[in-house]
Amino acid sequence: MVMSACSNGNGEGEKKYTVPSALCEIKADPKLIDPFLPGGDSLAVKSSNPNGGTKRCDVTVDGKIAVREILVWWGDRETVATVAAAYAKTDDGKVTDDERYLYSGVGAVGKTSEACKSTEHPDQDLYGVVQVFAAGRSDPEAMKELIAAYIQGLEASAECG
Template sequence: MRRPAGLAALAVVLSIGLSGCGDGEKKDYAIPTSLCGVPVDPQLLDPLLPPGKKIFVEEGHYAKGVPREGCSVIIDGDVWLSVYGEWRKAGFTALDAAKDHVVGGGGFNTTPNGDIASWYRGAATAFSCRDKEWGAYSTVAEAVERDGRKANEEALKKFIAPYSKALAEHLPCRDAS
């Protein structure tokens, strides 16, 4: 009995499609629903994280001339994503934040209204947020490239805007926008 050609082709396509689904290609951990105490949409975070077995989110406070805090997403012992925010002077922009985090500068993409700046492995925003000393707050998400895995600039841009909006709700801003 002869099998229809369509079934044979489907079997080949399925075997090719499933060949990349080995044990090292899946996420055996739950995607976080918050980072740095800020709620996140796991569907926006998922494309930024690699396959692996164990996930850990480490929070920290950093010093870089301005008050800065953030967290790192660690999978199987390696940092894969860092998200942090910094208090800034009034008028600080997303592009200013990007320039602060890219060694050598250049290669930036900005949205038409300038609310997001991105580069090959990161994205940044800045928004008005007055407190006693500062006038703005910037947020940066940076992915690590290793083991042949490239950062996903489009996914970083999709992630940073809602994350920053949720973060603004947790800050003591007198005029968050």
């Protein structure tokens, strides 16, 4: 899916695209994703399933990956820090007081609520991961907001049976 329109976002160069309100069927607030996207002419969103417990959503600007959102099922005894260790862009991340989120300026991991379960993934919890690949886009506070919103989107989706 390619979107083209004007955007008044911040960043290097003009953004001549519109960020959709859902990324790979997960509700998303375009204002929360915008700080991590570079200027450019077109934005595309592509989903993939690298394995049975993982779904990836790549957001590209002018053909280059800018942001990746991942939903992944992990064992129910894991922590956000354990999950983060498996993903780039989460190094030196801070863990929130409630231990549901770990975030850095360019990456984050969040854990869905205990109510989020799937018959396809018994004894596992659903985690969300956000990675930013666009250069010069580090913003820890914006990332903290984005991962919290992404987790809310996952909890409201069909993924949480």
